[in-house]
Amino acid sequence: MYLETHDVVKQYANHLALNKVSISVPKGTVFGLLGPNGAGKTTLIRIITRITAPDSGDVMIEGRQSVGNDIYNIGYMPEERGLYKKMKVGEQAMYLAQLRGMSKKQAHHELMVWFKRFDIMDWYNRKVEELSKGMQQKVQFISTVIHDPDLLIFDEPFSGFDPVNTDIVKNEMLRLKDEGKTIILSTHNMESVEELCDNIALINKSQVVLQGNVFKIRKDH
Numbered sequence: 519m520y521l522e523t524h525d526v527v528k529q530y531a532n533h534l535a536l537n538k539v540s541i542s543v544p545k546g547t548v549f550g551l552l553g554p555n556g557a558g559k560t561t562l563i564r565i566i567t568r569i570t571a572p573d574s575g576d577v578m579i580e581g582r583q584s585v586g587n588d589i590y591n592i593g594y595m596p597e598e599r600g601l602y603k604k605m606k607v608g609e610q611a612m613y614l615a616q617l618r619g620m621s622k623k624q625a626h627h628e629l630m631v632w633f634k635r636f637d638i639m640d641w642y643n644r645k646v647e648e649l650s651k652g653m654q655q656k657v658q659f660i661s662t663v664i665h666d667p668d669l670l671i672f673d674e675p676f677s678g679f680d681p682v683n684t685d686i687v688k689n690e691m692l693r694l695k696d697e698g699k700t701i702i703l704s705t706h707n708m709e710s711v712e713e714l715c716d717n718i719a720l721i722n723k724s725q726v727v728l729q730g731n732v733f734k735i736r737k738d739h
C-alpha cells in the first residue's frame with residue numbers, strides 16, 4: 519500500500535514530539551526512518567499504526583484517510599517486544615495470529631509455512647522462555663508478517679540478531695518487498711539502510727530534516 523503522512527503534529531505534556539511531519543512511502547518499497555534517540559520515530563510509527571492519535575495532521579493510505587480497519591492491514595514489530603514466557607512457541611504464535619484476525623486453520627497453515635522457511639519446526643513445542651533473545655525475535659517477526667499485511671513496520675528489527683540471522687531476516691524483508699509489500703524500517707543500523715532502503719526520512723528534533731531516494735541523497739551529500 520501507498521502511505522503518506524501530512525503535517526502530523528504530536529505534543530506530549532511539555533514536549534513537541536512531532537512538528538508537522540510529512541513522509542511519503544511508495545508501494546512496494548522499503549522506507550528507512552532514521553534519526554537519533556528521542557527524535558520522534560516511535561511516536562510517528564505509533565500514529566501510523568493508530569496506537570496514538572495525532573493532535574493534527576493526517577495519515578493517508580492509498581490516498582484516503584486511514585480508518586480503524588486499516589490496522590489489520592499493518593504488521594508492526596515494536597522495539598519493546600513481549601512474548602508470554604510460559605507459553606509454548608507454537609501456541610504463542612497461533613494466539614498472535616488469531617489476534618490479528620486469522621482463523622485457526624489459516625493461522626496454523628501459515629505458521630507451518632514460516633516455521634519451515636526459518637527451519638525452526640523443532641521450536642514449536644518449546645516454551646518461549648527457553649529461546650534466546652534472537653530466537654524470540656524470529657517468532658516476533660513471523661507474528662508480524664503472518665497475516666499477510668500490505669504495510670510492515672519494523673522498529674530496530676536486527677537489534678538481537680547475530681550477523682547470520684540478520685542476513686536471513688534482511689533477505690525475508692527483500693522477498694516481502696518483491697511481493698509488493700510496503701516496509702517501514704526504523705533503525706540505527708546504517709548497513710541495513712544501505713542494503714534495504716529505497717527512500718529514507720531523517721528525523722531530528724521532531725522534524726523531517728531530509729527525505730528522498732537513498733542513492734540520490736548519498737550522491738548529493
Ligand code: ADP
Pocket residue numbers: 555556560597
Ligand atoms: P525509544 O527506545 O524509541 O527511544 P523510548 O525509550 O523513548 O523509546 O520510549 C519507550 C516507551 O516509553 C514508549 O512507549 C514511549 O511512548 C514511552 N515514553 C517515552 N518517554 C516518555 C515520557 N517522557 N513520558 C512517558 N512515556 C514515555
Ligand code: ADP
Pocket residue numbers: 530531533535553554555556557558559560561562
Ligand atoms: P524515538 O523513537 O525517535 O527515539 P520517540 O518517539 O520514542 O523517539 O520519543 C520522542 C520524544 O517524545 C522523546 O523525548 C520521548 O521521551 C517523548 N515521549 C515519547 N512518548 C512519550 C509519552 N507517552 N509521554 C511523554 N513523552 C513521550
